[in-house]
Amino acid sequence: MIDLIVAGGGPAGLATAIHAARAGLEVVVAEPRRTPIDKACGEGLMPHGAQALAGLGVQVTGQPLRGIRYLDDRHQAEARFRGEPGLGVRRTDLHAALAHRARQLGIRVLPVLVDGVRQDDSSVSAAGLRARYLAAADGLHSPIRRGLGLDRPVDGPRRHGLRRHFAVAPWSDCVEVHWSPSAEAYVTPLAPDLVGVAVLTSRRGSFEQHLAAFPALLDRLPAGAAGPVRGAGPMRQRVRARVAGRVLLVGDAAGYVDALTGEGLSLALAGAAALVGCVRADRPEAYERAWRSVTRRHRLLTHALMWTRGRSALAPHIVPAAAHLPPLFSALVNRLS
Template identity: 50%
Template structure:
């Protein structure tokens, strides 16, 4: 999300330095589906990475499926490394300075911020789900001691691996297994990404094998790269601002990947953060507005998915396709 914020800041004429400790395109475990709203934001920055058209969403279970095709414009499946390369190239083209370094010492000052001896007027914190900078700035809720128990069982994790196989659909398929959801996203002519969301200990291969329809599609398909993992997915922040610092993207708080709109929400936050650099209260308001639907809908769906009512998710969506479509359209904006 740091590169997206850098592009937005440069387009507004600001001087930008990006600290990035990792060399080359950065990969991470994610579903890789750009919802129509996310793709529209990228294109407004003149960033248009190649991928595979996404025409809608399909919820699937052994009992049946329900599909909804986006009404206005499609989304796009884009491999994470491809997206990173496109954003990095645009960042450099716009004149931002990318420094191979990690922010390890952050100090707020009366006139801005100091990061490892570098001074700046503003700091956008985009260092991910388990942001160390969020913790250093005192924007992370206090951790209360707890023993392993039901609360630990509700924590969710993500896994992802690519397979070399021709996509069989232009929809993002969400397969509902007994305890996990499997997202299948076409990202190229001969490549699909398979992401699994579930509790600790979820195994990608075992989860796929338990879904006959998906297992048949992937039968004989060669893996393209390793299994990558992330989690626990839930992250909180007490505030999104302190002094000259602003939390953006996953660092600002995260509910779950279940609704597949993390990138759209993160891009909207990046735009809002740059627009409100001198007004912390305005950014807090903009952050709440940009994330409201995501937080409400995702929290509700995760609560349902982790309850005894989980088996009813797909049957209800099939019985109420108009409601399912309305939710998809709301998230696709």
């Protein structure tokens, strides 16, 4: 019998499959779309994420990221990573590199869609396959999660992300986070002649309309973009549990707070390792605690930052506080990295 079916062949699913194969498990990935798949993404890996990727034997080129910079119309704060750098890499390049590593390990990727799951005390059946366990890596709006009744209601503003590439040399080796009253714009160096710009907001409007709120950034960008606008959201996803019998949720399917701290890819890699450890030990019930442990620091900081962002009296002070308290800002950034 197959040990693990991975439903979804994006970065989270492929990372899970690679971990499983390296642990000696028989794993099959179910993914009907062709690789690589592009999507709205900040495209930055924090240092621990870049190290986790290298630890899987995944080789991918990109731009080294050496810190985080916050900016508003009057202030600037920068925190440098104390250890190894992070990595700015195009989503499609990362996906292709993970797919290549999966092929090296002999992992089967089948062009099938998991649109229903059946399970008993000893196995899971889906898409004509039967295995001991199933990892649901089917994204932010996971149909598997919804089908298992694991979604929870979400209150408050619904935030979305829009991303576009620009053919311009990076002017910094940091991820820049530009703040306006209603949105944040992230600039990630991706190549010697390419940056990615992602806008996060709860307001409606086109990418160009939102970008107009950041005139200093707009002045640095060329008139023409290097690709289409990609969108994603709403980002906040609340989940009742990460485990339902022999089905375990991983990546964005496991729940999502917000992209404000740019940790999505890194958390997916950490969650994949935790999931495979529990499957290998034949202890799926341990995964909920393991997932909470590897994501706790990120979730607490993101919740705190989002709470502050949502208070009109406090939000304008986020960047000034970071600028006036550089040791604290550096400590927070390095705790995440």
